[in-house]
Structures are given as structure tokens and as C-alpha cells.
């Protein structure tokens with residue numbers, strides 16, 4: 001996530017770009033008063049709780065139930081989310097059902113909306129480039145999904161760049177068609193990108209802004225009408241972003257926004273019958289939805305993401321730093337986080353692990369370079385550690401203890417950055433494989449070593465994994481890279497000395513491979529694949545050949 005630029009460099013660049021590109025758009029009012037926002041990120045507290053609403057049929061709405069969220073840093077109730085229950089879903093069902101299968105726009109219907117979305121994107125990108133606005137979203141993200149300022153700002157920056165990418169004519173270019181000459185005069189086939197119409201987007205807690213905005217805008221660009229549900233723990237961020245998008249011209253009937261529990265959302269999906277649902281989240285929920293929605297779904301689910309260090313040892317400081325970022329930034333709560341490190345034996349004799357340990361130990365709660373884990377308790381992570389340490393030859397490399405001196409509520413986890421060594425031969429054993437490759441969505445990684453003739457065993461371990469999201473092959477040896485890349489499938493794979501598993505910006509396709517249901521996020525290809533289908537129109541005007549006669553039956 002733009003870890004390679006400092007926050008001030010990023011800000012300076014963003015501001016320069018904005019100034020150069022968008023000077024005619026009025027900025028002064030928004031800089032000083034954030035005309036779209038209804039909360040102040042810094043002031044949300046037990047005594048001044050924020051409220052999160054739903055948006056349906058063009059209006060903000062409450063609900064009969066308020067779900068109170070506790071501040072992940074001190075346990076104080078600080079946000080109230082209006083959660084729609086099962087008897088309140090009707091307006092959402094109606095709203096979605098109003099959208100026909102051919103969508104709100106398509107190449108033959110309301111094409112001016114492609115330009116409209118180019119304009120909305122340009123304005124929203126500009127807003128996010130304003131330091132006051134980007135700071136507002138970065139701080140708001142930090143309040144609900146505690147991560148360092150730079151990591152939170154990275155989300156805002158990726159979102160801004162994505163919106164810039166789809167400014168001007170770029171939305172209509174997404175719907176570019178092609179033609180192929182036919183068999184006779186007057187015949188030509190044309191391929192078009194067609195929307196699905198009513199669609200649903202369900203997104204998780206870990207990227208409260210980046211994932212929902214990129215998917216939501218992609219859905220809209222291609223002509224769909226989405227209902228968006230973000231994990232209630234963090235939905236305040238997207239609630240405020242919806243307000244920003246309305247301020248930038250998003251038509252109020254184009255998107256509905258709902259807060260609810262999973263059961264209610266499931267009922268809504270069954271009744272409203274969206275033509276496509278994009279789900280980003282756990283494999284368990286993903287598999288259930290695949291059945292319920294009869295396969296009309298695309299998934300960006302879990303990843304037990306791996307990194308292999310090849311035989312060529314170089315730039316140990318740099319590689320250790322990337323390993324620390326990949327495994328522990330955002331407290332390991334990225335779907336791209338490094339879950340296992342396969343080290344060639346040449347690296348074992350280097351200072352890599354001791355450097356990695358030093359870097360991991362620099363992380364501190366004060367600046368949120370380590371922080372609360374929102375889906376695993378401390379006990380659950382310690383229990384997992386203890387099970388792993390029962391495997392013969394395994395050992396704790398560092399961490400493995402609860403964080404100290406904090407007020408993180410016990411419903412959440414608080415663990416020091418942890419690495420556990422497990423011998424490769426043990427990982428591969430039937431009884432251990434599942435345990436070792438269980439994804440812990442926290443600051444937790446497995447480290448192992450392979451000897452120079454053991455690469456096939458590593459490849460076997462990778463082949464047996466069930467999710468294939470990100471991967472890194474750290475080597476500048478082309479034969480080694482070829483071998484590993486040619487024998488694996490991960491959708492977003494970084495290759496070369498600087499390879500990483502996390503930090504995909506908007507210009508890298510991000511998504512799993514090896515699964516026909518796999519979704520992507522960020523790039524034009526991802527948008528087209530996820531949010532549109534192919535429609536072929538075959539023009540066949542004639543004229544008929546002179547003296548045509550009815551042929552015999554066939």
C-alpha cells in the first residue's frame with residue numbers, strides 16, 4: 001500500500017496533481033468545512049457517539065435496531081449503527097427490483113451516463129486529494145480498523161488514484177466493443193460489455209474505504225445498480241463516502257446502502273435476487289453464498305498467502321523489511337498478508353530472521369503499527385500458537401505473547417507480531433497440513449526452510465492450498481522464477497528481489513486465480529470481468545443474393 005513513499009511525499013504529490021488537474025473545481029469550501037461529512041473523526045466518543053444510517057430509494061433512513069460498536073482501542077461504546085432487520089428489508093428489495101436486467105445504462109441505453117460517471121469520478125478524486133478530506137478519511141479508518149496513519153492514508157490514496165483513472169472518457173472506454181466481419185454482405189458481429197442490472201456488493205472490515213469504493217464504482221461504471229453492505233464494524237467510513245459521492249453528483253437512485261447482520265442480508269438477497277453478487281470476505285461465508293445464490297457470485301475470499309525466498313541471497317535488510325510489512329502491517333489483517341515464508345537454506349545462514357525480529361519488535365500500539373485484531377481473540381491466537389508448537393521440531397521465533405499495557409476490549413485480539421518455525425517435512429504431513437495452513441487474520445506467520453533439492457516439496461505444499469490470492473517469489477534468478485511461477489496459480493504474484501505480497505495499488509490486478517468464481521479489483525480488466533458480461537449482437541441486414549431460392553431442408 002504505497003509503503004514506498006512517505007506520507008508527506010504522498011500528500012505533496014496528491015496536492016500537486018489536484019492543483020494541476022482540477023483548478024476550476026471549487027475547493028475552498030470543502031477544504032474548510034467538509035460539506036459532505038456528518039461526523040468529525042476525532043470527536044467520536046462515548047459521550048458523543050456517531051450514528052450510521054442506511055440509504056434507500058434516494059433517502060437516508062434509520063432502523064428500529066441500533067447496534068452499538070465499541071471503540072477497538074478502549075472498549076467505549078462510540079458508534080451506533082442503524083441495522084435493518086428482516087421485517088424492514090422491503091424498501092431495499094423494491095429498490096433493487098426496479099432495476100431491469102439490462103441495467104441503468106448500456107451501450108444502447110443512456111450512454112451519456114458513461115460520461116456522467118467520468119465526471120463523478122473526477123470530482124470525487126479531487127475531493128480525496130484535498131489534505132483535509134484525505135486526513136478525515138484516514139483518521140476515520142483508523143478509528144474503526146486501527147492501523148497506522150500511513151496504512152490508512154494508503155487506502156485513501158489508492159482510492160483517489162483509482163477515481164482519477166476513471167475520469168473523463170475512461171468509463172466509456174471500459175464499455176468498448178469490437179466488431180468482426182461476417183460471412184456475407186450486411187453481416188457483422190459485435191461484442192459488447194453488458195451490465196447485470198441489479199447487483200449486490202458485500203465487503204469486509206479490513207479495508208473500509210478501498211474495497212467498497214473500487215467495487216462500487218466498478219459496478220456503477222458498467223451500468224449496474226448496486227446495493228452495498230459493508231461490515232457494520234467499519235461501515236461509518238463508507239457511509240461518509242456515500243455522502244461525498246452524492247456531493248460529487250452521484251444520482252441518489254443509483255446505489256442503496258444497507259447495514260444489517262448476515263442473516264438479514266441473506267434474506268434480502270434471496271428476495272431481491274440480484275443478478276450478480278460480489279463477496280469479499282471469509283471462505284466459509286463465501287461457500288454458503290455460492291449455494292444460496294446458485295453460483296451467481298464472484299469471490300475474493302481468504303488467502304493463505306506465501307512468500308518464497310530463492311537461492312540468491314541479497315539485500316537482506318530490504319527483504320527483511322518487506323517481510324515485516326507483509327506479515328505485520330495492519331496487524332496482519334490484509335487478505336494479502338504473508339502467512340508463510342519459505343526460506344531457501346542460503347537465507348537461514350543470513351541475518352534475515354534476526355533483522356525481521358528487530359523490525360517486528362519496533363511495532364507499537366501508540367502509532368498503531370500493531371493493534372487490535374478484529375476477528376480473533378488473543379486466546380484463540382495463543383491456542384493456535386500452542387498447537388503449532390506441539391509439532392516436532394517447531395519453535396517460536398519471536399512474539400507469541402499478548403500485547404501489554406492496553407485497553408483493547410477482550411472481544412478483540414491483542415498479540416505481539418509472531419513468527420513460528422515449523423519444519424517443511426512436518427508441514428506436509430497429513431495430520432499437520434491443515435493446522436499449519438489455517439489462516440489467522442492477525443499478526444501471525446509461519447516460517448520454514450527448504451534445502452536446495454527440496455523445491456518440489458515447497459511446490460507440493462502450495463499445490464495443496466485451497467485459496468490462491470497473493471504470492472511473492474523473492475529472487476532475481478530467472479530459472480528459479482520460471483519454475484515457481486510455472487508451477488503455481490496465485491492471482492496476484494510478485495516476482496523478483498523486491499517481491500511482496502501486500503500493498504497492491506489500483507494499477508495491479510488484485511484477486512485470486514484458479515477459481516472460475518474469482519473476482520478482481522482495481523484495473524479495467526477487473527472491472528470488466530466482475531461487473532459486466534459479454535453480449536454479441538450480430539447485424540445481418542442483407543441484401544439477399546440475387547436470384548436466391550429456398551434451398552432443400554437440412
Ligand SMILES: N[C@@H](CCC=O)C(=O)O
Nearest residue numbers: 211334336502503504521
Ligand atoms: N490493496 C490491498 C488489498 C485490497 C483488497 O481487495 C492489498 O494489497 O493488501
